[in-house]
Structure formats: structure tokens, C-alpha cells
Amino acid sequence: MPVRLDQVPAPSPRPARPRGWLWLGVLPLLLLLLGACGTLSLGTQSLREHPLSFWGLALGAPLLGWCLLSFGRVLLYLGQQQVADGWDQAREEELIYKVRRGRRVQQVLGVSLHTALREPDTTTQLSILLGAGRALKAQPSRPGQTVSRHSCIAGDADETPEQALRRVFTQVLADLVPRLKQAPDDRSLAVLLEVDNALPQDVWQQIWQQAWDESGIRQPSVTFEGSGLAALDQWIDQRTGDQASLLVVAVQFAPQQPEGTAEVAVGLLFGNRLTQTALPSMAYLHRPEQDREPTTEALLYAARQALDWAPLDAQSIEHTWRVGIDAQRDEVLSQVLAEVSLPAKHNQGFFNLDTLLGHPGKASPWLAIAAATQTIQSGAGPQFIISGGGCVDAGLWSTVLTPVPSLSK
Secondary structure, X not given: OOOOHHHOOOOOOOOOOOOHHHHHHHHHHHHHHHHHHHHHHXXXXXXXXXXXXXXXXXXXXXXHHHHHHHHHHHHHHHHHHHHHHHHXXXXXXXXXXXXXXXXXXXXXXXXXXXXXXOOOOHHHXXXXXXXXXXXXXXXXXXXXXXXXXXXXXXXXXXXXXXXXHHHHHHHHHHHHHHHHOOOOOOOOEEEEEEEEEOOOHHHHHHHHHHHHHHHOOOOOEEEOOOOHHXXXXXXXXXXXXXXXXXXXXXXEEOOOOOOOEEOEEEEEEEEEOOOOOOOOOOEEEEOOEEOOOOOHHHHHHHHXXXXXXXXXXXXXXXXXXXXXXXXXXXXXXXXXXXXXOOOOOEOOOEEEHHHHOOEOHHHXXXXXXXXXXXXXXXXXXXXXXXXXXXXXXXXXXXXXEEOOOOOOO
């Protein structure tokens, strides 16, 4: 579940300190005046004839009353202070717990990224992305060979969609197998599979199973239910001490409506920082933060909170990645990037993957994470991602990736 620091109760209001001028000046004089007047008006004739008894009562009773009232006021003040201290201590403990929970980190252990820019090799793909090269163009689509503006993964023109999808699954898993071979065989894999294509679900699931069986991956696997970065947020919360690793495979391939879309295939292997020591980390992924409503204030809060989870100043971000975001939110996004002082200019550390490749659908956040990780591997610094998803009305997510600290530092 999301960690909301803005829902931590406010510090307890502190009780007002007793006013010296009231308790040491006005109140004693008032009580003495009342004591003298009361003794004169209510005292007997014999009392008035004995000055020692008269003034003892006239002054002693007010003094005793003042002592009792002052003692009660001090007790009340100290009691209110203890209540406030207890509240603030409990609040501080809750805040510390939430901050520690919010700053949990996932290791990025393996990356596979296939887009229309992949050929002839991975280095070319990344350099074109960083150079703002475009793959979005008018070309025949896979299902009906109708011409539409989109990007597609390169392949054999004679392939059927089933054959092409199997090849894509096989390539993604083949990229990750070398990393998995370094991991213990008894460490299970929780597999999050997100696929968007025109094939029936039972067909592509069978193709996936065939590719998995032929991959040679030795670790036992279990299905991890969920979708998008909400599933990753859930994993960070509930499985941070788990021995298992999370394997995400996200594919958009031959979508039913190809106009303006991108064919992408992403594989990401995540490990829990507390339990995983067998594989070296490629980058650290910090807890993603989602806006709660489509407003500038909500997105600004999410962006700032994502930076705080790192923790990181916006000035240290080298690149900003935008992906899977509807054009209706362009103005809001521009305001937030300017307010937080993140890179927001084309060819100056800002990369709009929707413009470069097309809309990647469900694979949007995973595409950006993969690209940002490979950028860090090339020697870059911290990366910031703002991503949407398959649904236009879904909230936007802010995510930070940072390089692994050098042991020499």
C-alpha cells in the first residue's frame, strides 16, 4: 500500500505556560483584596478586636487559596505537557517507520529491452533513444497489414503473429538467462507478466509457456498477480524480506489498434536489497509514487515524494523520462517539471518515449525503467521517470532510479 507522509497526524498543540503577571501579580492582589473585604464584612466584632487573628484570617485564607490554585495550575500544565510529549513521541515513531518503509529499495539485477530501435544491437538502441531518434512512422501493421503510424519490433516479414511473439518472448528470456545462471537454483522467481496484443489470451499464454520451458531457467517460478507500478509498490511493501526475486515481462505486440502505438518487449529482474547478495546490482529503483487525482498539486506532491524516497535533490537528476501519458496532461506535466526543477527540455536531458516510439500501453513504466537502467549502466547519474499506463484515466507515477554507490566512495 502507498506510504502517505501527508497523512501522519500533526504534532500536538503545546499547552500555554502559566502567565507570570497573572499568577504572581494580579491574582494574589485580587485574592488579598477579597480576603480583606470578606473578613471585614463577614467577621464578628470579637474577631475585629483581635488584630492578629483578623489579619491572619484576612491574609492567610487568600494565601492558602493562591497556593492551592497555583499548585493545581502547575499540575494541569505538567499533565498537558506529558500528554503532548506522548502524542509527539508516538507521532515521531510512526513517521520514522513510514519513512523507513517508504525508502525501501529494489535492486535492478537484469534488463532486456526490445523496441523498433533494437537492431542491430543494444548499444545502438540506447544511443538513438538518448539522441532523440524516432521510430514512430507510417508502416503496415501486423494483424491486417493496414498502414498506420506506429513503431514495430524488427522481424521476418513472413512470420505469423504467433511465431513473431514467440521469438520476442524467447529473446527477452535469453537476455536474462545469463544473469539468472549466477543466482542460486533454489531462489524462486515471482513472475509478473503483462501482455497486450491482438491474439486470444489462451494462445499467447501457451506461447509464453513454450518460451519459458525452452529458456533453460532453473529457478522455480510462481505467478505474481498485479499490474504496473502498483504491483511493484505492493511487492516492496509485502515482500521486501522475501528470498524470491521479481521477474517482470511486459510486452505490447501487434495491438488491435496500432495507430500511435509502440511494439515493445521488456524484461526486468528485481531483487530485494535486504536478502539478495548473489547478483551485482545494475541500479537502485526507489519506491514509485502515484498522484491521487489529475491535478497539478497531486502530481507535484508525487514527484517531490518520489525524490524524497531516494532521498535526492532534483538538481542531481540527469535525465527525465516521460512515457504512457495522454496529451491532455501536457500542461500539468510541464508545470510540475518546472516547479520541481527537473530536466524538461527536448534534447536537454528530457526524453518523451511516446514521441520517439509511440504509446507502449501496459509496458509503459517498464520500458522507461529499462531505458533508464541502461542509461545508468552507460555511466549516467540519477534518472527520473513520469509514466502512465494502459488506461488514460489512470494516475501518473513518479519513479527515481539511482546508480549503485561505488565501494571506493
